[in-house]
Amino acid sequence: GQNIDQPTEMTATEGAIVQINCTYQTSGFNGLFWYQQHAGEAPTFLSYNVLDGLEEKGRFSSFLSRSKGYSYLLLKELQMKDSASYLCAVLDSNYQLIWGAGTKLIIKP
């Protein structure tokens, strides 16, 4: 079966750095997405990785290792507004997006 694992919840301090991991087992791979979802709002696109390595976009970076079936989202200089759920999703061989359950990130002052 297809499976995406990420921690249910993480807590970090304002100004710090946090890494949210995602491991996947899917039938084929055509890219991995990270989305952010604030409570009561729709998911919004953060990043897309299809090649191994690190993609940096401002305070957010996303890393992919296809051989290990592993990705992480790195958030730097955390702000209170970064409190949200972070969803990992993989595009499988049929170009269907398989979603993880999301990681709820709590930022404390």
Place this chain on the structure above:
Amino acid sequence: DTAVSQTPKYLVTQMGNDKSIKCEQNLGHDTMYWYKQDSKKFLKIMFSYNNKELIINETVPNRFSPKSPDKAHLNLHINSLELGDSAVYFCASSQNTGGTHTDTQYFGPGTRLTVL
């Protein structure tokens, strides 16, 4: 300039009723989707649809049916509503399914359905 819009934002109804949720995208995308997000916040795909193909998640009851009058609209019709249908329903769209960055899905604001 809302990219993906849904109506209504909130829907409260009685068990057994039939209801529809509308979705429109002005991005010119080829593919549209419906998702259900339950109280545990798990995002579950219900349907994906483009002008060529409707893909139905086999776990979705046939009380749920998508209707697409044109490429920019994908409405969700639900018959005989049940208590377990209470959830937030998200519509989304993407450019195509070529396995590239264009597969990024853009979500509507969601419709919170409560069945009493």
